[in-house]
Amino acid sequence: MISLPITTIVAAIAGLMLVILGLTAGLRRAKTDISLGTDGDAILLQRVRAHGNFTEYTPIALILLALVEMSGGSATQAWTIGGLLLVGRALHAIGLIFSVLPGRVLGMLMTLASILYAVWLLLV
Numbered sequence: 001m002i003s004l005p006i007t008t009i010v011a012a013i014a015g016l017m018l019v020i021l022g023l024t025a026g027l028r029r030a031k032t033d034i035s036l037g038t039d040g041d042a043i044l045l046q047r048v049r050a051h052g053n054f055t056e057y058t059p060i061a062l063i064l065l066a067l068v069e070m071s072g073g074s075a076t077q078a079w080t081i082g083g084l085l086l087v088g089r090a091l092h093a094i095g096l097i098f099s100v101l102p103g104r105v106l107g108m109l110m111t112l113a114s115i116l117y118a119v120w121l122l123l124v
Contacts, residue, residue: 006075007066010082014058014089021051021093050093057111061085064118073121081121084114 025047029035038045065081088110095104 002070004066004069006078006082007062007069010065010086011062013086014062017086017089017093018051018054018058021047021054024097025051046097046099050096053096054089054093057115058085058089061111061115061118064115064122068118068121071122077117077121081114081118084110084117088112088114 025044028041028044028047032039032041032044034041034044038048061081062085065078065085068081069078088107090107091103092107092111095101095107
């Protein structure tokens with residue numbers, strides 16, 4: 001059996017983050033009675049996009065992390081990828097939801113760095 005302890009922990013934390021982001025959007029939908037789209041509600045749009053952006057970037061990053069672990073990457077390399085991903089996703093979501101541009105930008109840069117680092121480890 002293949003053991004991916006770092007990917008397992010990072011994916012579990014990412015799963016919790018996804019649930020929290022989904023709940024923030026869902027609770028806003030309930031409060032505003034907007035079931036589809038955002039109907040011009042800026043707060044709902046921020047929450048929907050934070051959730052959506054998370055779902056756009058996190059899966060490929062987790063797949064790449066697992067591949068690095070499976071291909072013999074070191075624990076330090078795997079934790080670096082996972083740490084960049086989780087901190088980056090948290091900063092991006094907080095920056096987007098609370099309109100804090102530096103957090104959003106730094107979070108996106110960290111997310112992209114985690115992906116690029118994993119790709120580099122796999123190809124070089």
